[in-house]
Amino acid sequence: MAEDAAPELACVILAHNDPEHVHRLIEALDPFPVYLHVDARASDDVFGAITADLPARVTVLPRRPTAWATWGAVEAEIEGYRAALADGGVTHIALVSGADYPTASIAEIRALLRDHRSDSFSVSSPLPYAQWGRSGGFDRLRYRHWAWGKRMLRLPVPRRLPRDVVFAGGPSSKILAVDHARAVVRTYDTHPELVRFWRRTWSSDETFVNSVLNTPRFVPGWQDHHVGDVFLWWIDWGGPRKKSPPWIDAEALPRLAARRWTSEQVIPWVFARKFSTAASTAVLDELDEMHGLRQEAVTSDAP
Template identity: 90%
Template sequence: MAEDASPELACVILAHSDPDHLHRLVEALDPFPVYIHVDARATDDMFAAITADLPARATVLPRRPTAWATWGAVEAEIEGYRAALADGGTTHIALLSGADYPTASIAEIRGLLRDHPTDSFSVSAKLPYAQWGRTGGFDRLRYRHWARGKRMLRLPVPRRLPRDVVFAGGPSSKILAVEHARAVVDTYDTQPELVRFWRRTWSSDETFVNSVLNTPRFVPGWQDHHVGDVFLWWIDWGGPRKKSPPWIDTEALPRVLARRWAPEQAIPWMFARKFSTAASSAVLDELDKTYGLRQGAVATEAS
């Protein structure tokens, strides 16, 4: 990379609701290109509102159903990577939800990527993962699963696991160097038996890509170019166990602005979840002001 070249981040956004926040997120990510997937289960009116009046740097991806804990979210992620790789001009690709928002300036995000030009940021653990219950997460793989609403349906008949795969899991949010994203897409395209297997794993968006990345025959040298000791997203999973984090409101603002769980955390988080227009507008205004986000949009709104 040339000395003065600014690394570019392509952002794949998986959305299903809240058009106002989605548009605000796209504005906050300027000038990064964005690739937007809208859940096929969203109404036509919702889809039209989300995709209306997007800037030229935004690409709308073909729609798939992306129900919670199902394979559709993986397909949307892969197609986002595929589109970003085809357009080129980027060094990294981030996977975000439509309820995310930056907690850093664009210059700081670029600076982090400049310091890690070939590195990926993904928190993943090889299975068994102690936080995933008695089997360490292997029950997600050994049995076929379906989801109905936010309930798990499991066929209680074990199946054989694929050979020569390093099984791993972790949050689906990540920033991948383009070579790692390309390896994920190539594996998806050339390993149909893995795709068939993973279609019926539980929360496959937390295990498929992470397992591909940790398997040397798919991604040689991953461990040498993987920054996995800090999660770049602030998500409030504290308190009672729940399936989704709460909306971020003004009460949470000091913790979001702290940007570190502990003083010794070397890299501050760059994004947070989850925001909504209804619950988070005041917090989002403060983030814009603090990190200089949406400057063009704010100037237009003020005029």
């Protein structure tokens, strides 16, 4: 495929704040189409700043509250997929946080997806998931949950799990082949009982889509077209795991520039998290230089 062919990747961005970084992220993703969701809890001023002067390749999605660990993030993800599928012209759709940034050139991303035209990149596995405590994550599903800030409220009365579902979990960040994204949207639309159930699960963005993808009746052949041993996001937890990773600053740049998490990371990272204008500008400038990102924006900003 020629370099100037139609973009192969659509990017669904879930943003909450930091308009300057969101604009920079969108510039770095040029020429990929972007489907932008802004948390409904953001102020009108922040929303206005994020959505001002966007290029024509950006579609602003209807706003929903997307508080941490709540169902709203899943709804925004699904609507992003729906919009990208309706526009067509892509082979893959990436779910990207507004605090992410590319760690590869556009040419490298295109080459990776050309090599995996029918494949999805999603680090998900059937429960029990060893990293999620003694229940392996099933307690996220068996009990009804609410989020209060970044605290979990759990009703300690177990409930029955839906039948014929392969419950799975993993990071919400992923790149899906369009056939898999279409299957996720179809399942969401045709199984309201699953939507009702998952609304009250904990961190549903880490289990709903992953469970749909791993259930053969929803996505036949998933295992044959799923690259599950490679996580394409570099996340530096900076020591013991916390609820959110720290901001990436200049001190983390050498580790990020190595572009491998372990010796088993056979495919270079495509994105990293998390960046902010305040903490990460110097690192972002280095990434732009290393990977040829935002060339037109940088040129237009030059004196």
